[in-house]
Amino acid sequence: MISEIFSDVVRIILVFILITAALIISTRTLSALVRVYSIQSFLIAVLACVLWGMVQEDTLLLIAAITFAAKVILIPSFIGKIQKKIHIRRDLEFSYLKPAGSIVVSLGLMLMVYVVFSRVLGNFADINPLFFIGAVVGVSLMLMGMLVTFSRKKTITKVMGYLSMENGLLIFGCFATELPLIVEVVILIDLIILVILTTILTVGIDSSLDEYQERLIQYHFWQSEEAEE
Amino acid sequence: MISAESVLYCLVNAGIILLLSPLFMTIIKKVKARMQGRQGPPLFQMYYNLLKLLSKEVVYSDTSSWVMRITPVVCMAVMILAALFVPVIFIPESFGGIGNVILFLYILALSRFMISLAGLDAGSSFGGMGSSREMSLSAVIEPTIIVVAAALATVLGTLDMFEMISKTSAADIATFPTLLLISVSLFLILIIETSRVPVDNPETHLELTMIHEGMILEYSGRNLAFMELSHAVKQAVYMGLLIGILVPFGIINSGEFLIPGILIAAVLFLVKGSVLAVIIGLFESSMAKMRFFSIPTLFMTAFFFSALTIIIEVFA
Numbered sequence: 243m244i245s246e247i248f249s250d251v252v253r254i255i256l257v258f259i260l261i262t263a264a265l266i267i268s269t270r271t272l273s274a275l276v277r278v279y280s281i282q283s284f285l286i287a288v289l290a291c292v293l294w295g296m297v298q299e300d301t302l303l304l305i306a307a308i309t310f311a312a313k314v315i316l317i318p319s320f321i322g323k324i325q326k327k328i329h330i331r332r333d334l335e336f337s338y339l340k341p342a343g344s345i346v347v348s349l350g351l352m353l354m355v356y357v358v359f360s361r362v363l364g365n366f367a368d369i370n371p372l373f374f375i376g377a378v379v380g381v382s383l384m385l386m387g388m389l390v391t392f393s394r395k396k397t398i399t400k401v402m403g404y405l406s407m408e409n410g411l412l413i414f415g416c417f418a419t420e421l422p423l424i425v426e427v428v429i430l431i432d433l434i435i436l437v438i439l440t441t442i443l444t445v446g447i448d449s450s451l452d453e454y455q456e457r458l459i460q461y462h463f464w465q466s467e468e469a470e471e
Numbered sequence: 472m473i474s475a476e477s478v479l480y481c482l483v484n485a486g487i488i489l490l491l492s493p494l495f496m497t498i499i500k501k502v503k504a505r506m507q508g509r510q511g512p513p514l515f516q517m518y519y520n521l522l523k524l525l526s527k528e529v530v531y532s533d534t535s536s537w538v539m540r541i542t543p544v545v546c547m548a549v550m551i552l553a554a555l556f557v558p559v560i561f562i563p564e565s566f567g568g569i570g571n572v573i574l575f576l577y578i579l580a581l582s583r584f585m586i587s588l589a590g591l592d593a594g595s596s597f598g599g600m601g602s603s604r605e606m607s608l609s610a611v612i613e614p615t616i617i618v619v620a621a622a623l624a625t626v627l628g629t630l631d632m633f634e635m636i637s638k639t640s641a642a643d644i645a646t647f648p649t650l651l652l653i654s655v656s657l658f659l660i661l662i663i664e665t666s667r668v669p670v671d672n673p674e675t676h677l678e679l680t681m682i683h684e685g686m687i688l689e690y691s692g693r694n695l696a697f698m699e700l701s702h703a704v705k706q707a708v709y710m711g712l713l714i715g716i717l718v719p720f721g722i723i724n725s726g727e728f729l730i731p732g733i734l735i736a737a738v739l740f741l742v743k744g745s746v747l748a749v750i751i752g753l754f755e756s757s758m759a760k761m762r763f764f765s766i767p768t769l770f771m772t773a774f775f776f777s778a779l780t781i782i783i784e785v786f787a
Contacts, residue, residue, distance in 0.1 A: 250645035250648070251645070253645070254648045254651065256648075257648050257649065260779065261651075261776070264772060264776065268768060268771075340768070342767050342768045345772060345774075346771065348775070349775055349779060349782070375783075
């Protein structure tokens with residue numbers, strides 16, 4: 243009975259996570275984007291807690307705690323601060339795909355993930371449908387994050403796409419694979435993101451990627467190497 | 472043979488929706504005004520407006536034809552008919568094809584068609600522009616609405632809206648988690664169909680971007696009252712549908728209705744509708760009007776959630 247309630251809650255949370263994923267693709271205002279991201283992370287933290295209630299694996303609680311601290315509080319407030327300093331509020335430029343197109347593509351991606359997974363993990367879907375759908379949502383979220391990363395032009399929104407990709411990885415990890423390994427990977431990726439963030443911070447987060455390259459050169463970041471050659 | 476219950480249903484359901492729809496309209500206006508730091512109109516303002524309009528003289532443009540004369544009546548009739556499709560008080564047995572979701576969509580399309588035609592009829596440039604915009608938008612919105620209806624039908628396993636709402640009211644949201652996704656779509660459709668910000672601006676008669684207001688610009692007196700009331704009813708019908716799908720508690724099932732139950736259901740609908748109206752007002756206040764050519768993004772979002780629902784329901 244209780245596990246049924248839990249699995250219902252998990253389903254509802256997954257639905258909400260999908261809604262936030264679609265919002266991340268289509269939102270243009272930066273502050274709203276950051277807010278959506280922190281809501282998504284919060285949902286994942288809650289999801290991890292509920293899953294802990296189902297399978298009693300303590301690592302899940304750890305994940306919930308880490309997620310809450312890092313992604314609900316730390317990273318959004320960090321980006322929020324940066325955003326106050328720089329003067330972009332909206333990201334209106336898109337390369338390759340406009341949000342409408344991205345949304346359709348992401349629909350196709352989810353379908354593809356579903357088909358591929360049901361071929362690869364056919365039995366798993368029958369044994370444990372909830373965990374199967376969780377894994378599908380996780381991987382789809384990763385792909386959607388990837389979509390954001392390459393369809394946005396501003397660096398700061400690319401970072402948001404990257405972060406939501408990592409959220410997808412986390413969901414996948416919660417549902418389908420062995421946890422300790424995944425925790426390590428997650429932390430590693432968080433570190434990478436931090437590195438990217440700090441690099442961008444030093445050079446100027448308000449630029450598009452092309453300008454960023456120019457500024458890197460302008461500020462002599464790569465000058466020394468070229469000089470040596 | 473139409474039973475007494477069906478007749479009662481028609482009277483009560485259409486009556487409640489007709490009665491409450493202007494109130495919801497004014498609540499939205501009031502919330503928007505408060506958000507802008509204004510006092511806003513009194514809660515019964517739209518009733519006063521309608522009463523005043525009903526007693527005023529009707530003026531037709533010289534160039535207008537019979538289309539202009541019948542459109543308000545057709546719109547009003549269509550909306551009252553549409554109001555029968557969405558049970559907000561109690562759910563009767565199906566009768567006479569009422570409740571079929573596809574019929575519902577095409578009835579609404581009829582009113583849209585008539586309004587656009589009437590917009591062209593008077594020969595004013597505003598009306599023509601409004602009609603042209605309305606038609607180009609509806610070419611995009613109609614497939615989306617069909618997909619939303621298809622998603623509803625897939626999840627609840629029926630095309631009949633009475634059955635849909637009786638199913639949702641019998642179960643809770645955890646039984647059909649994907650209804651949450653459809654609700655997002657329905658909310659967007661509600662915004663788009665009732666010409667609200669970010670698609671259209673219901674407040675203005677000056678802006679060149681207006682769509683709905685452009686088409687009804689030529690109406691006066693009783694006809695204008697009909698057009699405005701039918702617009703309000705359309706909004707209330709969509710609100711009733713969203714409420715019936717998402718928070719259906721309080722709606723009475725067929726065969727067990729009594730007078731107190733009906734009263735309670737009516738009050739509950741009033742409360743839920745008012746809350747939804749406040750939410751719409753807040754949503755509108757937080758948005759700027761979109762550029763005409765970026766509106767399809769909104770449709771795509773609605774399409775996405777419904778198509779996603781279908782995928783989840785069919786495959787998972």
